[in-house]
Amino acid sequence: MSSKTRISARTRLAAGTVAAAAAVIAGGTLGIAAASASPAVPAVSAVSAASATAGTPAGLAATPKPPAGARAVVKVAPNPATPGGEVTITGNCGGGKGLKAVLGGFPDNPALTDVQIVDAGPDKFEAKAKVSPTIGDGVGPVLVDCDGEAGVTLMVTHTQPGNG
Structure with a gap:
C-alpha cells in the first residue's frame, strides 16, 4: 500500500471521527435522533414538540444552539481544495x-x-493558509480557537489528474 493510500485511508477514518465529534458537539440533535429511533416515540412528535417550543412552523425543527465553548463558525474556501494551493478560512x-x-x-x-x-x-475573522503539497484526496478537519469558543469544519482535498 502506498503512503498516499495510507494517508487517504487515515484521513477518511479521521473524518468519521470528526463527524462523530461534531455530532456530539451539536448536542440536542442526537437527543432528537435517539428519541425518534424509539418505537414508542415517533420522530414527528419529537420534531413537532421542538418546533412548538421554538416558535417555528410545525414539521420544521429549530436549529439547536451549540453549547458554550463550541459556538465559533468556520468556513474554508475553496472547498474542495487542491494540494499546494491557498485557502481562505473565514467565520x-x-x-x-x-x-x-x-x-x-x-x-x-x-x-x-x-x-x-x-x-x-471576534465578529468576523479571516486567515490564509497553504494546503500541504503532500496531502492526497480525502477529507480532514479545520479547527479554529477563538479564545473561549472553538469551531470545526471539514475540508475536502482533491488532487488534479496527473499529480500522482
Missing part, C-alpha cells in the same frame, strides 16, 4: 474573544501550512 467567533489559532489536519500530518491570521476580529 465568526460566536462570542469568543478573537481568533487565536487555526489547525488543519492532525499534528503528525498537517493539512494546512503557513497559516497567517489576516483579521482576528
